[in-house]
Amino acid sequence: MVPAYLGYFIFAQSQRIGSMRKDQVPDRHVPEPEELVFTIDDEIRDAIIHTEETFIKQASDLELICPSFTDYGKKFIRSFQLHPDSYMQTALQLAYFRLHGKPCPAFESATLRQYYHGRTDFVRACNMEVVNWCKAMVDKTVPDEEKKDLLMAALKKHIQLMQEAKNMLGCDRHLFGLQVLAQDAGIHVPSIFRDVAYIKSGGGGDYVLNTSLLGYTQGPPGARAPRVHQGYSIFYKIQPDRLTYTVSSWKSCKETSAEKMSASIQQSLRDMRQLVMTS
Structure with a gap:
């Protein structure tokens, strides 16, 4: 959340200050910057060069866009209670399902800030609820009333899962902690962490959809690279x-x-608007 609040602060300050000429900028008596000279050996120098080359290679492979959906927003969604x-998360699921013809493991961060030193x-x-809804949305034989009922079930399930995660009832961080403890102690890693179903479901953080809500404030959202090559x-x-x-993806992934x-996200949001307005 720190980058989110930092971005919002910069946006809010730019809106408050507006365009200013150089002679209008307040004098804050900021001291001149001083160069910090680091003493490094050849190993560190080689590591820096390698890191720079790796960064440039990965950055050039990243496709990153920042669009806005302006048909409606929170006010419209809230008008239907x-x-x-949850609404946006179901839209993302439908967008992926339509584009790729299948569901995928998806991650959304849940804050644990109600706990001391809580992170996410x-x-x-x-x-299953959101998958059933996605299947219905691409099936022209399913009536709108049934699609709407399935949507409401998917929204309800997401709210339930979010509340459970916020109340420390999630499983992923717990399992990850156990895995790290086993590795650090030199203990044979339990078979669950090598299980195909565990890995395909996103175990270990390998989620195809990596998502996060960065609040309800103005300003651009943050971004990061996908967790997996096909994500x-x-x-x-x-x-x-x-x-x-x-939205980011890897250019090298066809x-x-x-x-x-x-x-696909914007089409899903338009279809959902039509669906929730169905009497």
């Missing part, structure tokens, strides 16, 4: 009249496209 974050846990946003990373902000988000995923 729906939770905006995982919400497994892909579940996406989607960070978003939900504002009163719009939804602003970033299966994914940030642009196509974004278009």
